[in-house]
Amino acid sequence: MALYLLLQLFWLATTVASQPPVTTKPSCPDKCGNVHIPYPFGIGDGCNIGLGGFNFSCNDTFHPPKPFKGRLEVLDISLLSGLMRVSSRIMWKCYEGTGEWNSNAPVGMQLAKGNSFTYSETHNKFTAIGCDTYGYIKGLSGRNFTSGCISFCSDTNSVINGSCSGIGCCQTDIPKGFKYFKLALGSISEHMDVWSFNPCSFAFLADQNNFSFQPSDLNGHKFWDRSKTVPVVLDWAIGNESCEKAQYSPNFACVSENSHCYNSTNGLGYRCNCTEGYQGNPYLPGGCLDINECEEDQVEKLCEHDCINLPGNYSCSCREGYHGLNLDQRQCIKDANEFPVVAVVLGIGLGLLFLLFGIRWSHRMWRERKLVKLKEKFFQQNGGLLLQEKMSCHQTFAETFKIFSLDELKKATDNYHESRIIGQGGQGTVYKGILPDQRIVAIKKSKIVDKTQIKLFINEVHILFQINHRNVVKLLGCCLEAEVPLLVYEFISNKTLSHHIHDKSHGSSISWENRLRIAAEAAGALYYLHSSTMTPIFHRDVKSANILLDDSLTAKVSDFGTSIFAQLDQSQLAMLVPCTRGYLDPECLVTGQLTEKSDVYSFGVVLMELLTGKKPDSSTPSKEIRTPLMYFLLSMKENRLFEVLEEQVRNEGEHEQLMAVAQLARRCLKLKGEDRPTMKEVVMELESLRGSYEHPWNPKNYEETEILLAEPMEGNASNATNEYSTDSHFVTAMEMATFQLR
Numbered sequence: 093m094a095l096y097l098l099l100q101l102f103w104l105a106t107t108v109a110s111q112p113p114v115t116t117k118p119s120c121p122d123k124c125g126n127v128h129i130p131y132p133f134g135i136g137d138g139c140n141i142g143l144g145g146f147n148f149s150c151n152d153t154f155h156p157p158k159p160f161k162g163r164l165e166v167l168d169i170s171l172l173s174g175l176m177r178v179s180s181r182i183m184w185k186c187y188e189g190t191g192e193w194n195s196n197a198p199v200g201m202q203l204a205k206g207n208s209f210t211y212s213e214t215h216n217k218f219t220a221i222g223c224d225t226y227g228y229i230k231g232l233s234g235r236n237f238t239s240g241c242i243s244f245c246s247d248t249n250s251v252i253n254g255s256c257s258g259i260g261c262c263q264t265d266i267p268k269g270f271k272y273f274k275l276a277l278g279s280i281s282e283h284m285d286v287w288s289f290n291p292c293s294f295a296f297l298a299d300q301n302n303f304s305f306q307p308s309d310l311n312g313h314k315f316w317d318r319s320k321t322v323p324v325v326l327d328w329a330i331g332n333e334s335c336e337k338a339q340y341s342p343n344f345a346c347v348s349e350n351s352h353c354y355n356s357t358n359g360l361g362y363r364c365n366c367t368e369g370y371q372g373n374p375y376l377p378g379g380c381l382d383i384n385e386c387e388e389d390q391v392e393k394l395c396e397h398d399c400i401n402l403p404g405n406y407s408c409s410c411r412e413g414y415h416g417l418n419l420d421q422r423q424c425i426k427d428a429n430e431f432p433v434v435a436v437v438l439g440i441g442l443g444l445l446f447l448l449f450g451i452r453w454s455h456r457m458w459r460e461r462k463l464v465k466l467k468e469k470f471f472q473q474n475g476g477l478l479l480q481e482k483m484s485c486h487q488t489f490a491e492t493f494k495i496f497s498l499d500e501l502k503k504a505t506d507n508y509h510e511s512r513i514i515g516q517g518g519q520g521t522v523y524k525g526i527l528p529d530q531r532i533v534a535i536k537k538s539k540i541v542d543k544t545q546i547k548l549f550i551n552e553v554h555i556l557f558q559i560n561h562r563n564v565v566k567l568l569g570c571c572l573e574a575e576v577p578l579l580v581y582e583f584i585s586n587k588t589l590s591h592h593i594h595d596k597s598h599g600s601s602i603s604w605e606n607r608l609r610i611a612a613e614a615a616g617a618l619y620y621l622h623s624s625t626m627t628p629i630f631h632r633d634v635k636s637a638n639i640l641l642d643d644s645l646t647a648k649v650s651d652f653g654t655s656i657f658a659q660l661d662q663s664q665l666a667m668l669v670p671c672t673r674g675y676l677d678p679e680c681l682v683t684g685q686l687t688e689k690s691d692v693y694s695f696g697v698v699l700m701e702l703l704t705g706k707k708p709d710s711s712t713p714s715k716e717i718r719t720p721l722m723y724f725l726l727s728m729k730e731n732r733l734f735e736v737l738e739e740q741v742r743n744e745g746e747h748e749q750l751m752a753v754a755q756l757a758r759r760c761l762k763l764k765g766e767d768r769p770t771m772k773e774v775v776m777e778l779e780s781l782r783g784s785y786e787h788p789w790n791p792k793n794y795e796e797t798e799i800l801l802a803e804p805m806e807g808n809a810s811n812a813t814n815e816y817s818t819d820s821h822f823v824t825a826m827e828m829a830t831f832q833l834r
Contacts, residue, residue: 114372114379124148125156130171132330132345132375135159141345141375143331145209164201167323171373174356174363175212177299180324183227183275184316186292187283199296200274201324202233208329208360210234213268215325217300221261221309222293223286224279229297231270239264240276248289251307260290261305266297268327268358273297298322329356329363338362348372348379350404369404397424467498467573474572494569494580501525501535501571501578508537517651520576524583532583533568538576561624563617565640565650584648589614589698590636593705604744606645607702608753612778613647614639618695619771621649622688630686634694635675636701674708674721679765689765695774696760700724703754705738721761728758749781 115130116122120139122129133148134140140147148159148166159166165179183199203209211231220227220243228240241262245251251260275295283291290310302323309315330345331338335353338344338361346353346364351374353362366372366380373379385406386399395408410416410424413434417423471477479495504525505512515522520538527533559567571578589610592602602610621629631638631652638651675697677690697708706720713723727736733754734742741750756777762768769777 114376117376121150124150124159125154127159127166127168129159129166130169130373130375131379133169141330143208145203145328165321171375172365174328175215176209176326176328177323178326179321180297181321182294182296182316182319183277184292184294185277185279186313187279187287189284189287189291193279193282195277198274198276200272201297202272203326208331208356209326210269210271210358210360211266211273211297212325212327212358213266215299215301216266216297217263218266218295218297219256219261219263219303219305220277220293220295221305221315222279222283223260223290223310224281224283225262225277225293225295226280227262227275227277227293227295229264229266229295230274230276231266231272232274233271235267235269237267237270239266245290245310246286248307248310251310253307254304256305260307260310263300292316296322297324299325327356327358327360329358329361331361333361335362346374347377348374349377350380350382367404395422397421470575471572474577476572479570479572493567496569496571496578496580498571498573500527501580504533505535525580532585534565534581534583536579536581537574538578559621559629561617561620563613563647563649564620565648581650584640584642584650586641586643586645588637589639589641589647590701590707592641593636593701594707601705601738601740602645604741604750607741608745608749608778608782610639610641610645610647611699611702611753612775612782614649614698615695615771615775615778617647617649618691619775622691622771628688630688631691631694632686633672633675634691634698635672636698639698674719677765678763685765687765688771689768692760692768692771692774693762693765695771696757696768697721699753699757699760703738703741703750703757704736705741706736725758725761728754752777752781 115128117131117134117139120131121135124135129135129148131139132141132143133146135148135150137147145161148161150157150159161176161178167177167179169176180201181196181199183196185193185195187193203211218227218229218239218241220241222243223245225244226240226242228238231237231239241258241264243258243260243262245260248260255261256263275297277293277295279293283293291312292315294309294315299322309318331343333341334355339346339353344353345362348364348366350367350370351364352367353364355362364374366374369383369385370380371383372381382401382403384401385394386401394406397411397414398409400407400409408416408421410421411434413427414424415421415427417425476495502508504527505523508523512523512525513521514524514534520536523535523537525533525535565584566582567579568582569580571580618631618634621631629652631649633651634649638649640648640650642648675694677686677693679693680686680690700721701707704720704724706724708719708721710720712718712720724736727733733751737745737750745753756769756774759767759769760774
């Protein structure tokens with residue numbers, strides 16, 4: 093029976109505690125901006141108790157919105173204390189040093205007659221500020237009175253910070269029960285003796301807890317600028333009847349269960365409150381909810397052993413084997429000659445706890461050993477021993493290149509958190525990592541697992557390490573303990589060339605001068621890969637998205653995940669053709685032959701992007717020409733090059749220089765690789781264009797340049813398009829490349 097009673101009490105307590113607090117009527121807003129509006133107040137008809145002054149408006153022209161009681165801005169409301177703070181203006185009068193003065197309009201504030209609001213005499217004080225100032229307040233409606241104070245001072249040294257005793261600031265109490273006041277200000281000597289440091293007087297009625305006088309308030313308009321308004325505290329109550337009369341009225345406001353009525357101290361009417369053990373809103377049905385004393389911080393002080401929450405109260409009980417010293421069982425003592433149930437249960441519990449801890453520890457150790465073996469397996473499988481052997485043979489390699497552990501890279505990337513992702517593609521994901529020495533690196537985690545290419549991967553790491561060029565992203569190390577090896581590169585902070593050219597949300601595009609420099613730097617890096625390393629490297633995926641830019645817009649060629657070595661035979665090369673739409677060498681796709689000229693073709697596409705600002709796979713103005721690349725070449729052939737140039741490029745670049753770069757791009761985009769220039773020739777021509785412009789495309793050969801670039805054709809533009817389309821070999825190859833990559 094006792095157990096059943098305890099269960100019932102527990103159910104009742106949890107049911108009451110689980111109810112959400114009720115503060116307003118259903119479908120009524122409970123806030124306006126940052127101010128909470130509890131019932132009996134409300135915003136809009138039907139949301140308040142129906143008495144004058146309890147209906148607020150919410151002005152959403154402010155940010156955040158502000159509530160108003162008539163013309164008074166409401167700052168906050170308290171149901172428990174029966175107080176409301178509203179905003180009141182400050183009266184001021186400033187003098188010119190000659191006795192002349194100017195002032196704002198007389199300040200006064202009136203509460204609606206007949207409603208249940210008065211100015212609180214316990215919280216508000218009348219205050220006047222100034223060194224030659226007298227002010228008074230006149231109260232009407234409910235209680236008529238006049239009161240005031242005088243403030244003098246000869247200099248700021250005599251003023252006491254925080255004190256309103258009459259030196260620079262004075263205060264006086266107000267009586268209770270008035271609903272309207274008016275302020276007045278005056279000066280005995282028009283501030284002429286103190287004008288140099290105190291030209292103004294101020295007067296206001298305000299909450300004394302929200303005002304502290306400062307000597308700087310005497311300095312000119314500073315007080316006005318700091319406090320154009322001050323908070324005033326209002327007492328409020330329900331109606332004009334006492335509790336004894338109101339509780340028999342059909343409109344009695346204390347409608348919540350577990351609530352009670354008490355008379356207001358300002359003589360206006362009555363207020364409601366939740367009875368002891370309950371809290372909430374007593375003006376709404378079900379508004380007073382039980383306080384769960386057993387969840388409070390003081391529960392250990394309430395009961396020595398167990399606490400049981402009851403509606404509006406709580407009770408204490410002693411655990412088994414103990415009994416209470418008194419009836420309320422707040423203090424418990426142990427029963428004599430009882431079987432040590434607690435000790436036995438505690439011993440069994442501790443034994444089971446240690447057993448569980450041992451099982452978990454053993455399982456953890458087993459998992460850690462398994463993980464270590466798996467890491468060793470991947471390390472050997474990924475050629476770690478071969479790489480260590482190469483590092484031991486090259487001391488410089490071992491000093492600057494590091495083999496990272498899997499745990500190091502997990503910690504550096506916050507366990508590969510999605511917020512650390514800085515790039516994603518078909519080959520893998522690149523993460524931003526922070527090493528223990530605070531170096532920021534880029535960590536590439538590949539998706540493809542090809543166990544037959546491990547030796548090739550180690551050779552690639554060995555070759556890439558030997559690349560030492562300022563315009564190539566440097567490889568710093570790798571991790572071989574994962575199923576797929578991870579590569580660690582230097583971190584380049586300013587995104588990609590593609591982002592700066594094509595992302596319209598990025599803002600202004602990079603200048604033509606920077607574009608030309610970036611092109612020359614990228615070309616120099618590719619030339620270095622083709623001819624300056626121990627084994628020539630073909631990048632195979634040259635595109636604007638693989639040219640990174642640092643904070644100074646220096647180019648860094650990146651993403652060697654698809655790079656191969658010239659020493660591979662052509663059967664291997666044919667199987668490794670990349671698949672980036674728009675940049676693919678058509679000759680490579682048709683013949684299966686991969687050479688350094690494939691990188692030259694892709695670089696020509698990048699030059700086209702730098703000139704036109706168009707992506708290779710974007711739309712064109714012509715329905716007959718499918719790609720911007722073909723449209724670019726056709727425009728050159730029809731002597732319409734400057735129609736397709738990006739506006740900023742056209743405005744900033746020299747005419748001859750732009751034509752020379754376009755012609756270079758055209759040569760790089762030749763269908764046959766043997767007709768394309770080498771990267772060395774590309775670098776030399778770009779560097780020449782960046783320098784003195786002493787080049788075949790200089791001003792003295794302007795007419796010849798236009799002929800070479802344009803190669804005008806007879807007939808109209810339509811015929812030119814048709815004739816261009818008759819180059820069936822070129823069009824077929826280009827369309828095949830586009831089709832294969834879609």
